[in-house]
Amino acid sequence: PRASFPANTKMVQGSFKWHQYQVVGRHLPTDKMPNPTVYRMKVWAEDRVKAESKFWYFLKKLRRVKKANGQILSVNEIFEKRPTTIKNFGVWVRYQSRTGYHNMYREYRDTTLNGAIDQLYHEMGSRHRCRFSCIQIIKTATVPASACKRANTLQFLDSKIRFPLAFKLIRPASRTLKTTFKANRPTTAMF
């Protein structure tokens, strides 16, 4: 399936745990309903099979159709159009905490939407102990710089951004060159 992309696309898109899929499905045609409405959803899942499963999970909640009486018409992976420019992604999330459901709006800076969603899942896991199955992504959008809300995003929306790296990270150029003992203490001072 990926043969049609140029050679470096996979590297440019990045490797993500959760991929974005467009799943299109409908109720099976019946005598009463020969042309059922076709529904399309964009879901995040680790692979196509899980994407289809997620599709039915949501569609069952929204419409009177389930996997047993429906059919998937197509599943396509969605890739980033311009993976070499940085965008501010706003994500609207509904998540389940230990005490109930809550809505959230979160912002992430990344080059691809998949990268931002990756950040979302990891951050929700760390800050709210919320796992993949408890998170529903309601909506995602590329937010223009003027409309960003979060302080963490706003601080990087500076055309003359400039900051020092406060400490020098000492590490061997590869893990094979790692040694247990060193002759000298490292100096992490950057000045």
Place this chain on the structure above:
Amino acid sequence: LDQVVKMPFKRYVEIGRLALVNYGEDYGKLVVISDIVDQTRALVDAPDMTRKIESFRRLTITDLKVDIPRLASKKVLTAKLAEADTFNKFAKSSWGRKLARQEAKSNMSDFDRFKATAAKVKKARSVRKVFNQLKKAAAKK
């Protein structure tokens, strides 16, 4: 309190800063910071590669900087780099020369190592010869 706080940092992460990749597949590559994603990552670019995200952990920033706009196109970047002759400036710096020396040494063949030893021995011999002559002359006095 009108104290002017002077930061001791000399090299800043900014758009156009030249950096050396010190870890990973692109190890040893000189890249230019094209844009900054967040506190830990930057979009880096170089004339012969696709623009990609690199973590600051994998970059060592240099003294050199190129005057480019944010997310400069490849054409603009290559032109500005050539105009400022940045890669050559880095190669002429002591850091660049050290890297070149290290690379030359690691690329030496056994014959090159023999030639180096032979030259060292020849030089040491001639120095010692003159030294011994001077020592004998001084001892005679």
